[in-house]
Amino acid sequence: MRIGVLALQGAVTEHIVSIEKTGALGLPIKRIEELDGVEGLIIPGGESTTIGKLMRKYGFIEAIREFAGQGKPIFGTCAGMIVLAKRIAGDEAGHLELMDITVARNAFGRQRESFECDLEVKGIAEPVRAVFIRAPLIDEVGPDVEVLTLYKDEIVTARQGNLLACSFHPELTDDYRLHQYFADMVKDSIAANL
Numbered sequence: 729m730r731i732g733v734l735a736l737q738g739a740v741t742e743h744i745v746s747i748e749k750t751g752a753l754g755l756p757i758k759r760i761e762e763l764d765g766v767e768g769l770i771i772p773g774g775e776s777t778t779i780g781k782l783m784r785k786y787g788f789i790e791a792i793r794e795f796a797g798q799g800k801p802i803f804g805t806c807a808g809m810i811v812l813a814k815r816i817a818g819d820e821a822g823h824l825e826l827m828d829i830t831v832a833r834n835a836f837g838r839q840r841e842s843f844e845c846d847l848e849v850k851g852i853a854e855p856v857r858a859v860f861i862r863a864p865l866i867d868e869v870g871p872d873v874e875v876l877t878l879y880k881d882e883i884v885t886a887r888q889g890n891l892l893a894c895s896f897h898p899e900l901t902d903d904y905r906l907h908q909y910f911a912d913m914v915k916d917s918i919a920a921n922l
């Protein structure tokens with residue numbers, strides 16, 4: 729099983745290391761043609777405005793929408809979650825506009841710029857270690873979106889069919905269970921398309 733990590737900007741190598749712990753092959757994706765060689769895609773954290781700009785420049789908006797349209801799973805973490813969202817709070821336009829969520833950027837304020845904690849994730853037995861860095865929150869979810877994690881009553885992980893999004897950085901810990909959760913989504917989508 730091959731899982732791509734969008735390699736335009738952000739925490740690419742760490743995601744590849746984490747995905748390979750699940751037994752899948754992790755491949756950096758720099759050109760749209762490379763999407764043909766993977767069954768799932770991770771969009772990493774970084775800076776969502778920069779990632780969105782580079783995605784437009786290299787044709788990734790259409791290519792990733794098509795990828796999602798084929799039922800292939802996508803996992804957006806932190807800035808990657810912002811890029812996946814249909815709506816961004818404030819005046820900012822969305823990027824891929826695939827997932828029926830509204831996100832608020834940099835939602836934790838200055839004094840909480842970065843922090844770590846353990847969080848319950850629906851579908852994973854024990855709490856998962858979560859690293860938040862200038863993290864976004866999910867303000868609203870559409871009817872088809874399942875909330876998987878709350879942090880102090882705020883939504884920080886959610887799933888809509890083959891789309892998974894989280895506010896934090898699962899690739900910066902040696903807890904690989906969220907990557908395993910995503911790898912299982914990819915495995916299920918391959919089985920469903922056989």
Ligand code: GLN
Pocket residue numbers: 772773774775776777805806807808810833834861862863864
């Ligand atoms: N604050 C960043 C943004 O709005 C996201 C931060 C991150 O990915 N760690 O794009």
